[in-house]
Amino acid sequence: MNSxxxxxxxxxxxxxxxxxxxxxxxxxxxxxxxxxxxRPSSEPLGRGDVWFGHALTFANYLKAWSLAPFGIYxxxxxxxxxxxxxxxxxxxxxxxxxxxxxxxxGKKAIFFxxxxxxxxxxxxxxxxxxxxxxxxxxxxxTLAVALPYxxxxxGTFLMxxxxxxxxxxxxxxxxMDGCSWWQLLWHIYLPPSVxxxxxxxxxxxxxxxxxxLWPLVVTLTERSRPLTIGLVRFTQLGEIGARWPLLxxxxxxxxxxxxxxxxxxxxxxxRSFLHSGLK
Amino acid sequence: xxxxxxxxxxxxxxxxxxxLLVSPTLVIVLVFTAxxxxxxxxxxxxxxxxxFAKFRTPTFIGLHNYRELFTSPDFLQVLKNTAIYVAGxxxxxxxxxxxxxxxxxxxxxxxxxxxxxxxxxxxxxxxxAATIWMFFFTPDxxxxxxxxxxxxxxGPENWLGNPHLALLAVMIVAIWKNAGYLMIxxxxxxxxxxxxxxxxxxxxxxxxxxxxxKIAFPLLRRTTLFVSTIAIIDAFQVVDHIFVMTQxxxxxxxxxxxxxxxxxxxxDQNVGLxxxxxxxxxxxxxxxxITNFVLSEREGA
Numbered sequence: 001m002n003s004x005x006x007x008x009x010x011x012x013x014x015x016x017x018x019x020x021x022x023x024x025x026x027x028x029x030x031x032x033x034x035x036x037x038x039r040p041s042s043e044p045l046g047r048g049d050v051w052f053g054h055a056l057t058f059a060n061y062l063k064a065w066s067l068a069p070f071g072i073y074x075x076x077x078x079x080x081x082x083x084x085x086x087x088x089x090x091x092x093x094x095x096x097x098x099x100x101x102x103x104x105x106g107k108k109a110i111f112f113x114x115x116x117x118x119x120x121x122x123x124x125x126x127x128x129x130x131x132x133x134x135x136x137x138x139x140x141x142t143l144a145v146a147l148p149y150x151x152x153x154x155g156t157f158l159m160x161x162x163x164x165x166x167x168x169x170x171x172x173x174x175x176m177d178g179c180s181w182w183q184l185l186w187h188i189y190l191p192p193s194v195x196x197x198x199x200x201x202x203x204x205x206x207x208x209x210x211x212x213l214w215p216l217v218v219t220l221t222e223r224s225r226p227l228t229i230g231l232v233r234f235t236q237l238g239e240i241g242a243r244w245p246l247l248x249x250x251x252x253x254x255x256x257x258x259x260x261x262x263x264x265x266x267x268x269x270x271r272s273f274l275h276s277g278l279k
Numbered sequence: 280x281x282x283x284x285x286x287x288x289x290x291x292x293x294x295x296x297x298x299l300l301v302s303p304t305l306v307i308v309l310v311f312t313a314x315x316x317x318x319x320x321x322x323x324x325x326x327x328x329x330x331f332a333k334f335r336t337p338t339f340i341g342l343h344n345y346r347e348l349f350t351s352p353d354f355l356q357v358l359k360n361t362a363i364y365v366a367g368x369x370x371x372x373x374x375x376x377x378x379x380x381x382x383x384x385x386x387x388x389x390x391x392x393x394x395x396x397x398x399x400x401x402x403x404x405x406x407x408a409a410t411i412w413m414f415f416f417t418p419d420x421x422x423x424x425x426x427x428x429x430x431x432x433x434g435p436e437n438w439l440g441n442p443h444l445a446l447l448a449v450m451i452v453a454i455w456k457n458a459g460y461l462m463i464x465x466x467x468x469x470x471x472x473x474x475x476x477x478x479x480x481x482x483x484x485x486x487x488x489x490x491x492x493k494i495a496f497p498l499l500r501r502t503t504l505f506v507s508t509i510a511i512i513d514a515f516q517v518v519d520h521i522f523v524m525t526q527x528x529x530x531x532x533x534x535x536x537x538x539x540x541x542x543x544x545x546x547d548q549n550v551g552l553x554x555x556x557x558x559x560x561x562x563x564x565x566x567x568x569i570t571n572f573v574l575s576e577r578e579g580a
Contacts, residue, residue: 011486012387019382023396026455030399033411091303098300102292114304117312119568123516123537124560127544127553128315128322151307181292210404212519213537217545228406232523235410244414251407262402266395273401274463 037248060249073230087150096159117153140220162193202272322554329548344555375458380465397459409520442532468502508571
């Protein structure tokens with residue numbers, strides 16, 4: 001082996017080692033949580049013990065579920081995420097269609113007005129939006145958590161882009177055939193735009209499944225609290241203290257569905273996040 | 280807007296149809312973005328405390344809230360914390376993101392697993408991640424102290440309870456969570472680079488390091504600009520982990536702008552001051568977006 005080749009080899013090996021060490025370090029967090037959540041509460045958590053113990057148990061999950069209504073939190077999260085997703089898919093498709101296909105007075109102005117949502121993130125508007133929700137009489141409902149997201153400037157923009165890429169000839173042919181606007185949308189614009197819709201949907205689901213601050217502010221009781229709020233309340237329960245197996249079990253409970261979905265559809269998720277740089 | 284040919288006219292579609300189609304989106308933006316912005320500006324000129332019967336009705340006090348804000352040591356501390364938080368997490372996440380992207384952009388067996396390892400924090404709720412991280416900062420048996428002890432150094436007793444370390448601890452969690460997310464943009468950028476750029480460089484005997492630093496990074500300037508904007512905006516609007524790990528403490532050491540806004544409004548019940556803070560936050564957000572816009576226009580030219 002000549003020296004250039006050897007050096008190349010060495011570089012590759014050391015890069016592989018670096019990658020492995022960093023990735024393992026990054027993954028420690030989740031692996032640790034999974035392992036601990038199946039360890040008996042009685043076992044000491046001193047250094048190393050967690051990794052090399054033998055006993056496995058499901059008790060922490062049962063205990064966590066008995067201490068807090070995770071079932072209800074699940075229901076609320078699913079309702080919130082579902083409402084947002086359905087509303088968004090409809091509103092962004094319709095608005096995207098109008099902006100891509102139709103000409104109307106004030107189109108540009110309305111489009112830029114909608115883009116305002118991208119410039120001022122919802123998080124900053126927490127205080128006035130809270131009082132709007134109170135005035136609407138929606139405080140402490142799942143609808144209050146979901147409503148501000150029923151329209152999405154980003155989604156509208158994405159759909160407009162997708163629709164603009166549909167070949168003109170196809171659209172004109174549809175019009176010649178006498179399609180109504182919704183037939184045109186349904187049969188000609190939508191089919192090639194499904195990947196964009198899916199990408200948007202995945203990032204919407206994970207964004208709202210994980211949301212914390214807004215639901216913290218507009219929910220008060222179990223009837224509307226989502227999983228993220230439930231988890232934080234759980235960690236603050238007096239009887240939990242620093243019982244890590246229990247905390248880990250609760251955490252995994254909150255993470256699990258989305259995480260499994262992610263493991264299965266990894267590529268789609270990454271593509272979707274790539275699409276949605278600005279949420 | 281697009282330069283596409285105007286669509287054929289539609290006999291069957293009434294004139295008001297497009298307005299109907301955009302109205303749901305328009306109403307949401309109106310009610311939950313435009314109106315609250317106006318309302319925040321308006322309310323910032325009033326005194327209103329919800330926990331004092333005397334001050335429950337708003338009274339006009341002009342710019343007093345802003346004066347109070349910019350002379351309050353609490354707020355100046357918050358600004359300083361926020362500046363440290365943003366200036367620390369953003370470059371660190373970006374450098375790591377670029378490094379990760381380079382590492383996983385190689386055709387090696389098992390590289391998909393490494394990519395997964397870097398990216399997965401993106402899809403975890405910040406509060407769950409923070410809950411797990413709490414353990415790693417625990418005194419005595421937490422991972423950080425164990426690690427430091429292995430290196431022969433006696434770690435600080437309590438990261439989250441230490442005013443010098445609490446902010447650093449929440450920053451570490453943010454960097455851990457964000458680096459993998461930002462990585463995917465660099466990965467996409469790298470994969471779009473023409474391959475002969477690298478080939479030419481290696482024929483010249485350029486080292487791997489030179490390749491990436493002198494060639495790849497400058498070529499990815501636009502990606503870096505985009506990624507910086509996302510990272511900065513994220514740094515201002517994600518404070519979930521602070522609720523879990525430190526509640527802004529000890530004694531305000533890890534309180535950043537958005538968390539402070541929440542405290543002023545929902546703990547102190549001071550609506551006027553919270554509105555002034557909202558305005559400050561909006562101005563910062565707009566400044567970031569506009570700067571990004573101007574810079575990317577210049578890049579594109």
